[in-house]
Amino acid sequence: MKILILNGPNLNLLGVREKAVYGSRSFEDYFGELKEAFPALELTYFQSNTEGALIDKLHEVGFSYKGIVMNAGAYTHTSVALSDAIKAIDTPVVEVHISNVYKREAFRHKSMLAPYCEGVIVGFGLESYRLALQYFERLKPKQI
Numbered sequence: 001m002k003i004l005i006l007n008g009p010n011l012n013l014l015g016v017r018e019k020a021v022y023g024s025r026s027f028e029d030y031f032g033e034l035k036e037a038f039p040a041l042e043l044t045y046f047q048s049n050t051e052g053a054l055i056d057k058l059h060e061v062g063f064s065y066k067g068i069v070m071n072a073g074a075y076t077h078t079s080v081a082l083s084d085a086i087k088a089i090d091t092p093v094v095e096v097h098i099s100n101v102y103k104r105e106a107f108r109h110k111s112m113l114a115p116y117c118e119g120v121i122v123g124f125g126l127e128s129y130r131l132a133l134q135y136f137e138r139l140k141p142k143q144i
């Protein structure tokens with residue numbers, strides 16, 4: 001079962017960026033742990049700071065992969081183009097956030113993407129990704 005983890009802008013700086021909010025671990029390090037924890041999921045990881053590259057990736061995998069776990073970073077709150085892309089593809093997307101965006105600035109309370117996602121997991125640190133993968137792992141193949 002192919003699952004993509006898709007990270008948006010500034011998430012390449014996890015472990016370096018605002019550690020009090022996002023923690024001190026790099027995503028590459030955490031991704032290794034996820035691959036071990038979910039051997040049945042064929043996990044791949046892609047990160048880009050560019051909106052178009054994220055859209056291209058959604059188009060590339062969005063008609064063949066079984067699931068996408070997406071943290072669109074700040075584009076979550078602004079991007080009509082990403083929300084259109086999620087709406088356009090067949091593959092279900094689970095939106096994740098490391099921080100609890102509802103405890104933060106008001107502009108982070110709105111997600112342009114959530115209405116087109118299967119669900120949203122917010123505020124559990126990097127473990128938000130693990131929770132999203134558990135959702136895909138527990139689905140029976142015929143359901144997705």
Ligand code: DQA
Nearest residue numbers: 010071073074097098099108
């Ligand atoms: C984030 C929350 C966004 O508001 C922010 O712009 C990010 C990270 C999170 O994972 O908590 O870049 O998506």
